[in-house]
Amino acid sequence: MKKKIHWTVILYLLCCMGIFLLYRVPAEAVLYAALLCLALGVLLWAACAHHRRKRVRMIRTAARMPDMAELPLPVPESDAEEGYQQMISVLREEQVRQREHYESTLRDMRDDYTLWAHQIKTPIAALRLQLGEDRQEELIELQRVEDYVEMALTVQRLSGGSDLTPRECDLDAAIRKTVRKYARLFIRKRLYLRYEPVTARAVTDEKWLVFILGQVLINALKYTQNGGITITWADETLTVSDTGRGIAAEDLPRIFERGYTGMNGRADSGATGMGLYLSKRAADMLGHSLWVESAPGQGTRVRISFSRKALAMD
Secondary structure (H helix, E strand, C coil): HHHHHHHHHHHHHHHHHHHHHHCCCCCCHHHHHHHHHHHHHHHHHHHHHEEEEEHHHHHHHHCCCCCCCHHHCCCCHHHHHHHHHHHHHHHHHHHHHHHHHHHHHHHHHHHHHHHHHHHHHHHHHHHHHHHHCCHHHHHHHHHHHHHHHHHHHHHHHHHHHHCCCCCEEHHHHHHHHHHHHHHHHHHCCEEEEEECCCCEEEEEEEHHHHHHHHHHHHHHHHHHCCCCCCEEECCEEEEEEEECCCCCCCCHCCCCCCCCEEEEEEEECCCCHHHHHHHHHHHHHHHCCCEEECCCCECCCCEEEHHEEECCCC
């Protein structure tokens, strides 16, 4: 369309110059008129090009916006543009309606799921009391059930992100709380635990730190058959080392992916691939560094670095 307009202008100028020449108008007058028309045409073309570029920038900026409901549209300059903008308005309304429906459904699902997870804890606690301390095997399996319920709640809490409240905490208390939780597994598998009390405090969320340490200990206990686990603190970094089977080199870069179980997980039907994924998410949200060093047959070392947030005591 633009090329047709340009050719129309050129043909118009040629016709005018031809008429001037037929009527023997002086060449100077014809040239002056042609130059004047050319100058005005260039100015008009520049103004139109600037206006067009401005509209294109506005449309491209709008196209990059994630929310179509807030899409800024230029004033329509033709009936076609007005029609397109009416179509966009209809799409906006449909997008807002679908998003509100999705958010409402998701909110109801989270509320129902959270309510179920809290309610299921009551019969679990009742079963623990009925079993007593003598039936260790059943208590260990019950602990696994409780861990899975807690993991489901963790997914919901991390989605919101508001459950994290970092403050200065006693690391030794968090470590001891985690170790006591899985003491039965240490006894059952006859694994040693080497741990020297940590006289340090760190800016973290104790509840989430216990969750991260718990997932690390569960993995260490699951894949360690002989030897034991060592917990150390040095250079503002907490390290959990085990004498287990280790992790294959091809699995190591992917262990924090959601649902990834790797070679070890495929050998264990109970693996979910969620523990380290959730731990990494929680550590990132708390500002901690979490990484793993391992090799097949050489055990695994999981490190949690608190960086400058760790404050030495005494």
